[in-house]
Amino acid sequence: MSQPDLYAVLGVSRDADADTIKKAYRKLARQLHPDVNPDPDASARFQEIGRAYEVLSDPQKRAAYDRGGDPFGGMGAGFGQGAGFSFTDIMDAFFGGQAAGQSRGPRPRTRRGQDALIRLEIELAEAAFGVTRELKVDTAVVCSTCHGEGTSPGTHAQTCETCRGAGEVAHVQRSFLGEIRTLRPCAACRGFGTIIPDPCRECSGDGRVRSRRTLTVKIPAGVDTGTRVQLADEGEVGPGGGPPGDLYVEIHVARHPVFTRQGNDLHCTVTVPMTAAALGTTLELPTLEADVVPPDGGSTDLETTFELDVRPGTQSGTEQVLRGRGVPGLRGGRGDLVVTIAVETPTRLGPREEELLRELAAIRGEEQPSAKLKAGSPRKGAFGRLRDAFNAH
Ligand SMILES: [Zn+2]
Numbered sequence: 001m002s003q004p005d006l007y008a009v010l011g012v013s014r015d016a017d018a019d020t021i022k023k024a025y026r027k028l029a030r031q032l033h034p035d036v037n038p039d040p041d042a043s044a045r046f047q048e049i050g051r052a053y054e055v056l057s058d059p060q061k062r063a064a065y066d067r068g069g070d071p072f073g074g075m076g077a078g079f080g081q082g083a084g085f086s087f088t089d090i091m092d093a094f095f096g097g098q099a100a101g102q103s104r105g106p107r108p109r110t111r112r113g114q115d116a117l118i119r120l121e122i123e124l125a126e127a128a129f130g131v132t133r134e135l136k137v138d139t140a141v142v143c144s145t146c147h148g149e150g151t152s153p154g155t156h157a158q159t160c161e162t163c164r165g166a167g168e169v170a171h172v173q174r175s176f177l178g179e180i181r182t183l184r185p186c187a188a189c190r191g192f193g194t195i196i197p198d199p200c201r202e203c204s205g206d207g208r209v210r211s212r213r214t215l216t217v218k219i220p221a222g223v224d225t226g227t228r229v230q231l232a233d234e235g236e237v238g239p240g241g242g243p244p245g246d247l248y249v250e251i252h253v254a255r256h257p258v259f260t261r262q263g264n265d266l267h268c269t270v271t272v273p274m275t276a277a278a279l280g281t282t283l284e285l286p287t288l289e290a291d292v293v294p295p296d297g298g299s300t301d302l303e304t305t306f307e308l309d310v311r312p313g314t315q316s317g318t319e320q321v322l323r324g325r326g327v328p329g330l331r332g333g334r335g336d337l338v339v340t341i342a343v344e345t346p347t348r349l350g351p352r353e354e355e356l357l358r359e360l361a362a363i364r365g366e367e368q369p370s371a372k373l374k375a376g377s378p379r380k381g382a383f384g385r386l387r388d389a390f391n392a393h
């Protein structure tokens with residue numbers, strides 16, 4: 001099996017130090033993480049860089065790799081496999097893939113932790129303009145008693161006597177093909193190569209404990225339901241106090257009583273009386289910014305109202321687009337505010353009102369209006385408006 005050059009996978013030179021390797025890995029992991037990169041190739045690449053990092057971040061495995069050994073060989077593969085031979089075992093034993101006697105080194109006690117995901121519900125205005133929130137998170141953190149070592153204070157892990165620190169032992173079994181020697185993870189130390197004689201009482205030797213802590217999270221302006229905000233190194237600490245994974249905060253935007261969001265545009269409906277729609281008027285309406293109260297309660301340069309010009313003769317269903325009054329985009333720009341005007345027909349007329357309306361109807365010759373049938377629905381899309389424009393000629 002040909003193996004990719006692990007240094008090339010991470011894009012580092014062969015003499016790169018541990019810090020450089022870690023930085024290179026983190027940078028790639030951020031680009032390729034399946035949560036942020038939907039490209040199917042990215043997922044395979046993400047696993048590839050994970051495997052490369054697993055080896056190059058571990059001094060023993062890296063040394064084994066540099067010597068030309070297979071640092072992945074059988075890592076944990078022997079666990080729970082039972083006594084039988086698999087076809088791979090036999091092929092490996094005969095063709096040298098897993099030749100007995102060739103050391104692959106123990107598996108590390110310290111491994112990178114997993115990413116964590118939490119959900120956060122925020123208001124529409126907070127999603128639009130950004131917000132800073134305190135979050136309670138419950139993750140594994142490094143055990144403060146043993147600092148991740150897993151050993152009782154004053155004691156240390158000791159080399160396993162069964163495997164002499166190799167983490168694996170040779171198995172010899174007979175089969176119809178002859179004697180087969182395979183390397184299996186050492187049962188005494190579970191492949192670690194070391195034994196903790198006196199585990200830390202706080203973490204039972206795991207090097208990490210669960211802890212609830214409060215994090216301050218800055219949610220950028222323009223997020224929407226489903227957006228994941230990444231907090232590097234705030235996820236689970238790994239076994240043996242290993243480097244932490246990342247924490248992802250998945251945003252869920254609550255429904256707003258007035259504004260609905262479509263992409264970066266905001267939509268709302270305003271009702272105006274029939275008389276105002278006929279005569280025209282100007283309305284002052286609250287913007288989404290009105291929801292944002294400055295923390296100090298002081299003045300703000302946000303525009304909390306906007307003027308809507310209702311032209312004389314406005315029809316019910318008319319849309320007015322206010323450019324740049326929508327939600328700011330995550331990558332700049334801002335959507336529009338689309339206001340739909342609904343004309344309210346008066347109900348329960350007083351005697352004088354009815355008299356005036358009847359008089360108006362008489363003047364306009366509308367006492368016995370003839371029904372005019374038209375195609376389409378009163379709420380026209382862009383196509384409907386276009387068709388109307390053609391029909392007008
Ligand atoms: Zn501990």
Ligand SMILES: [Zn+2]
Nearest residue numbers: 160163186189
């Ligand atoms: Zn052992």
